[in-house]
Amino acid sequence: MNHSIRYLHQLSLLVLFVFLAIAAGAAEFVIFHTSDTHGAISARPDPNAKEGEKRIIGGFAVLRNLIESYRANPAHQNARIMYLDSGDFFQGTPIVDRTKGGVMIDFLNHMNVAAVTLGNHEFDYTYQNLVEQFKSKKFPVICCNVFEKMTGMLPEFSEPYRIYTHQGRKIGIIGVDTPETATITFEKNVKDLIFCQPEPIVTNLVKLLRRSGVDFIILLSHLGYDGDLQIAREIEGIDLILGGHTHRLSKEFTWVPPYNTAVAHPGSSCENASIVHIDLTDRNEPVLRLESVLLDQATIGEHPATKALENSYLDELRAEMERVVGETRVHLARGVSGGDSPEGSLIADAMRKHSGADFAFINFGGIRQPIAAGPITVEDVFLVQPFDNVLEVIEMNGFMIRDLLEKSYSNEFREIDSTDQQTSIEQNRTNADGLKLVVGPPHGILLPSGLNITYDPTLPPMKRILQLTTADGKELEAEKIYTVALNDYVAAGGDGFTHLRDLPNRRKTTILVRDALIKHIEELQLIDKRPEQRVFNVKLRETFID
Template sequence: MKKRQFLTVLAAPVMAFSLYQADSVQADTNFDAVNMSATELMIDQEIMQEKGNGKVHNNDEITRNEVKKMLERADEMDGLNPKDIFFSDSSNKGKGANPNEPITKVDMAKVFTLAMNDGEKPDVDLEVLNNFNDTDSIPAEAKPYVAYATLAGAFDISFEDEFNPTEPMSREEVAESFKPLVFDVIDILSTNDIHGNIEQDTEYEQGGMALVGGIIEDFRSVNEEGTVVVDGGDTMQGTLISNSFDGLSTIETLNDIGYDAGAIGNHEFDWGVDVLQDRLEDANYPILGANIFEEETGERPEWAEPYTMVEIDGYKLGIIGFATTETPETTLSTHVEGLEFPTPAPIAEELTAELKEQGADMVMVTSHLPGWHEETTDEIMGELADLAGAENGGLDALVGGHSHERVAGHINDIPVVEADEYTNAIGHIQFFVDRDSKEIYDSEVGMLETYSHLAGEDESVREIVEYYQGEVEEITSEVVSTTEGPITRDRMYGDLGVSQLGNMITDAMRERADTDIAFQNSGGIRNNISAGEITYGDVFEVLPFDNYNVTADMTGEQIKEILEGPAEDDSNFMQIQFSGMNVVYDPSQADGERVSSIELWDGTPVYTEGESNDETFSVVTNNFLSTGSGDGYYTFGEVEWDSDPDFQRELFADYLRDIRDRGETINPDDAFDDRLIEE
């Protein structure tokens, strides 16, 4: 099985706060608990006692007898036999251990589980233990206890790390394990940018909604009343198995899992508002858009619910949903005409107060607001960070989306998370809540991996997926061509330039439209193609959006503006794919002056020596870009476009079929040519 490689810092679902410069939650918390270690928190709760001279020794090993006393102080000895505290499957082959010996992790797992589970041996999925590299070193009779304790929050789920079952525990580690015993635990599990990927990625044995459902069910098996499941938007658009049914197949899987809320992503508008409304009605959970307003009335449309309230384990949790402010630029503009998407922060403040008036004990956001970790500082950036940074104590957690990044950390003492894309991970936020005051004393945030060996699948979700697979199998399985190696969307010069897929797609567009030049937005190319046979299903995943060719004549000056980028921002330079011309650029020049030469493939100059050709040139692009608002390429909006009935994925599939019919295979290296040259 192949495994994708990620930064270790984001691999575990519950991470040490120091990795993110993270603190305990500040909003609606006990402020005295902020920045406390777990040991200090347990001393504050009178579960642990200070050692001599009032000092706290976090790293001292802790004995079984001390753990017994802690359980008594926490009123967690009911159903527990004192002998349970002194057993040892690991060191003494079950014969018992000296009460003054340090307690090991495997023994703490049993103590914790019996205390949480009314003295009963748990019935729990053991596959969660496969997150650890040393699963085989955990005694078989102890595995149910370790699995339960891990899912319940006593131990971190550290992917591809070691559990070390016989390792003595420090005071701080025991204090961490006691938090679910002392406080109520609320597990917030989140997905985002599913983009119709309800099937498992067979190459990596990863993801798919059946596995997502299985992982969620594992958490519910230990915390049924305290588990909340939300989605951050862009749920439906992106795969043949979803798009063929306008997203209904995807919504049915989330319904079956029992999501509590979702957010409206920009691609929820790709089939128009009417289809979106149909899917909102099909969903058994509210899909929210608090910052969607009608320009004419200044009111939210009836279908844009701002928030919902859910009951969890005796608490009321308000959930607000937000769309990204980038929605008008990142979906077909005609589908959101008449709508506006203002900045969420002032709306969040207003709605949080409204929810608190309705009795909410805590308030969170699920959203399509993007975030990312800045490369050098690891600081969280983007709209997700902007909202968290603007908070003044009202919100308790934020879930994001849109950027397809792995984000986990605390901003302004608020836990924030965004879980990759395509069900490659699940976001996980934990609240530790005081049972009497209903204050959040602590929070942790991180990522759950979704490899197939880490959980069982939800059978009913798998049946839904299999039904829709049968509906589309004949279409997806057609072999349209063969490639000798992977064909990727990776850009030629790191963050800028053309790609193998971009070159091939724009070549196909230009040939079909018989124009001088073709342009394609890089963001519209959604997946790579693996080596070997290329199926129509692969083509669909590369070009899932229902975009089609449009043609017009453009001036040399306009063509240069497109290549320079849509705005005065270095990051926008040469972010577009093109065909039909050779372009020379100098990265050392100022913004807007980097392109030094543009020449058609027949030798006709378009731009040379600082001058544009006075002639016009025939251009084909897609209807998303032609509006002038797509990805901010406003220059495209200066001309009148003629529509062509050719969908991009269909003409690209035909392009590949022609290669197949000629008896040829694709060499991806040939896709890179001299159309873009760096001086």
């Protein structure tokens, strides 16, 4: 009997030893991934929380606490833990604007980020500013498709790829920025750069990395979700795409045929983090697992050192930003791309009123955050309109306005998928079904004030508008001259509307769009209902759920 017990004891020890040996030899990478953080360094009330909830989310102090909890967990003691970011860490909050992005270099250094790629908003304060800010970075910038015109080379601060090793396994990371940056950023900010189509460059780099013995290839991408799907379909050899740009939140992988490439996006504004587990113990059969974690302050807590860094930047700014300018009883969001936009209508109304124009348009991509029901602060408005864009008024006849809007509503369309539906419920408070427009080239989507637009996205481009009337139901007169208010980014040819820069009769004001919105909300005092619908997509069905 004692002999049997001793044998079972020895056997259990052997099994435990084998298990520990296997665990110790496991080649696991744990990757924390963010994108489009837009200077959101601190926790704040959840803009998408349901009425009555007081959830505080986001910020780097919460993210670091989450990462450190994994480092301290014995289950991950043999994993290589890394933090990656897919760009657009500049632009979006008062502090990142005041420091021209410098605060984000400080925070990314502090977070020991393993690598970042570039997003379009890194160039918002000019390329020269980016070069200067990157002088203090302590992390690699990986981007293979942005070149200097003068030299034909990558900028000195960037590299096309980097290889990371662990337990004898190699992961190669290639970085890409959207080539749209050339048209969705002020031209003067990127005049010294060339933004190339990434496919041929990435194809060659994938081959190079495979020849170098890399076991697993990650594309750290700022192409947007649809761009990621396209490159996944076209290029063999990419195992995982960690993407950004379109602020999509993935709670599970999208597996893209024909090469079975995994795609994941982490959302935006440092509200969520993706955690990707990559087990390369068998290099021929990688095992992937995705977690999407809401950065809930109450659940995760905040890292004291990161919180201290946050306070060193924000203490002086908080009093100014916390001033209440109005109140809303309804949740205001920018909506489904190609559909109506209650928040866009509010902004466009402010632009029209404070410019004195007949009509106004705000670009869909220029609306950055929803406005939650409750008091509206200066900071809330800043998060909605972080750009220092001013109002510009251009004279156009009715034919030119219709042509402008045909361009705007001629983008590709696609069916709303299950992730879109969930996002619409959480962010827009709508059940959505049908067809949406793809955000991106060739043109931005313009949201109106003073006009109603009815269109069919399945009709040929430039022939989609079924009806275009003024707010009081009158048809536009083709030869009549109207005044149109835009932000100076669009007026200067941004979002693909290059023809606008050549229109001669124009008036550039000194009024920031953000300031016009603050004044408009102060004048309204209380917003008790959403603005009336102005955009009617006949292939999109939406119903509010609140």
